[in-house]
Amino acid sequence: MSFRKAGEGDEITDAECIISRRIRSRGHSIYKITDGEGELEFESGSYFNIGQGLKVSGKVYNDRGFLKIDVGSLKKTDGIYPKILQKIENNVEIKDVPLLASGETMEKLKERIHGCARKLLTAKKTGRFCLLRFHNDADGISGALALTKIIDAYASQQNSATYSVFDAMRDINTLQGENHPLAIILDFGCGEDSREGLELLKASGAEVMVIDHHPNTGKAEEKTDVFLNPWAVNDSESASSYTAGYLAVEVARACGEFGAEPLAPVACAGDKSTIIEISEKDVEKALVIDYMATYAGFKNKLEFYKKALDNQDLYSSVLIQAKEALEKITEDVKAGMKKRLDGPVSVYTIDTERIKSREFPGKGKITTRCFELVGESPTVVLGFWNRGLSFRINDGAVQNGVRADRIIEILKKEMGDFVFGGGGHARAASMRVREGFVDSVLDKIIEIVKEGGEAAKPGGLASGTNF
Numbered sequence: 001m002s003f004r005k006a007g008e009g010d011e012i013t014d015a016e017c018i019i020s021r022r023i024r025s026r027g028h029s030i031y032k033i034t035d036g037e038g039e040l041e042f043e044s045g046s047y048f049n050i051g052q053g054l055k056v057s058g059k060v061y062n063d064r065g066f067l068k069i070d071v072g073s074l075k076k077t078d079g080i081y082p083k084i085l086q087k088i089e090n091n092v093e094i095k096d097v098p099l100l101a102s103g104e105t106m107e108k109l110k111e112r113i114h115g116c117a118r119k120l121l122t123a124k125k126t127g128r129f130c131l132l133r134f135h136n137d138a139d140g141i142s143g144a145l146a147l148t149k150i151i152d153a154y155a156s157q158q159n160s161a162t163y164s165v166f167d168a169m170r171d172i173n174t175l176q177g178e179n180h181p182l183a184i185i186l187d188f189g190c191g192e193d194s195r196e197g198l199e200l201l202k203a204s205g206a207e208v209m210v211i212d213h214h215p216n217t218g219k220a221e222e223k224t225d226v227f228l229n230p231w232a233v234n235d236s237e238s239a240s241s242y243t244a245g246y247l248a249v250e251v252a253r254a255c256g257e258f259g260a261e262p263l264a265p266v267a268c269a270g271d272k273s274t275i276i277e278i279s280e281k282d283v284e285k286a287l288v289i290d291y292m293a294t295y296a297g298f299k300n301k302l303e304f305y306k307k308a309l310d311n312q313d314l315y316s317s318v319l320i321q322a323k324e325a326l327e328k329i330t331e332d333v334k335a336g337m338k339k340r341l342d343g344p345v346s347v348y349t350i351d352t353e354r355i356k357s358r359e360f361p362g363k364g365k366i367t368t369r370c371f372e373l374v375g376e377s378p379t380v381v382l383g384f385w386n387r388g389l390s391f392r393i394n395d396g397a398v399q400n401g402v403r404a405d406r407i408i409e410i411l412k413k414e415m416g417d418f419v420f421g422g423g424g425h426a427r428a429a430s431m432r433v434r435e436g437f438v439d440s441v442l443d444k445i446i447e448i449v450k451e452g453g454e455a456a457k458p459g460g461l462a463s464g465t466n467f
């Protein structure tokens with residue numbers, strides 16, 4: 001008999017169920033159990049983990065309005081958890097609401113959004129252990145704030161766009177002893193460099209959900225159970241504009257959590273996406289989050305960001321400091337930027353290490369500042385430092401066939417000995433370069449851009465690279 005139909009006096013025989021909650025009472029515990037369709041409770045002096053699979057028999061009774069089982073027999077049984085989760089997932093209520101951003105890409109993603117929502121609602125219902133790894137910028141953090149409106153998660157900030165083997169080891173350690181945990185990777189993890197890390201995470205037995213908008217060069221869907229990325233349905237660079245934080249807000253909305261909506265334009269403002277309307281206030285909020293993220297290690301708690309957004313005094317102080325820091329570098333950037341190529345697509349470079357700034361703005365933001373100062377014509381800005389560089393490319397240049405992800409791919413092939421991991425979007429990306437070789441890499445990039453028109457044609461420089 002299913003728990004949903006059970007009533008006072010009914011006999012339950014060998015029902016497969018899992019522990020979904022434990023409430024401590026005087027001298028014993030009250031356990032909530034679910035068979036995927038309904039819930040019952042029982043009292044016990046023994047200790048069971050959340051998610052423990054059981055076979056339970058006994059008689060149902062009514063204890064002041066709560067249906068409980070007077071347990072006759074109880075056997076710990078493994079392997080039940082996934083089955084019960086699946087049942088709940090099939091039955092949870094999804095809100096099929098119009099999406100905040102319109103267009104074909106989002107319509108095609110709806111099923112995947114609902115898939116994520118089902119997993120999260122089920123995790124909430126069953127007390128499932130969730131680990132949430134979010135990228136350390138306004139997009140990733142806004143998304144994490146949206147998802148934690150649905151689930152309680154062990155949230156951990158990721159200060160790199162790559163999910164390394166090191167990251168995976170740390171997470172597997174955290175998940176040790178948890179029953180069939182769910183690991184959520186938000187706003188990173190789809191690049192080639194994240195492949196091995198994701199592989200390990202999946203092999204550890206965790207269920208893996210990736211919500212990202214970076215080009216899927218690492219074929220992340222093969223190492224994940226739930227994969228939400230616009231690149232899966234749209235193979236043009238416009239896919240990147242559906243930011244991870246925005247997607248997370250859509251997942252929250254599908255769960256019925258509409259309070260997450262104000263986070264969507266903040267996420268988009270952070271990644272300079274214009275798929276939805278963004279106010280000046282959203283841009284400021286994104287700046288505040290970015291500023292805070294720069295000054296925080298990986299131990300940063302999500303709560304910390306939430307408080308700053310809610311606390312007017314703290315918020316204003318951070319905003320003033322962040323704006324001042326950006327303002328301060330503007331003159332230096334103007335003086336330091338160099339036009340290295342004048343043509344159908346121009347190239348500017350900026351040595352980010354010669355800009356006097358403390359932790360904020362970082363190298364990426366300095367490059368962005370330079371990008372904001374160049375004109376509207378097709379342009380590439382390269383911010384460089386000792387061991388790497390950062391790309392900012394405008395629409396005009398992309399239309400001329402110049403794309404950061406393609407250039408990085410060519411560099412990896414042709415200069416593999418001193419070009420390391422790199423990745424990102426068509427219009428914004430960064431890469432690591434062996435010390436002492438940045439100048440030659442810059443020269444090579446300028447050469448590629450010079451022949452940029454060729455790169456876009458079949459048989460040109462970019463042929464053979466698949467995006």
Ligand SMILES: [Mn+2]
Binds near residue numbers: 187
């Ligand atoms: Mn992002």
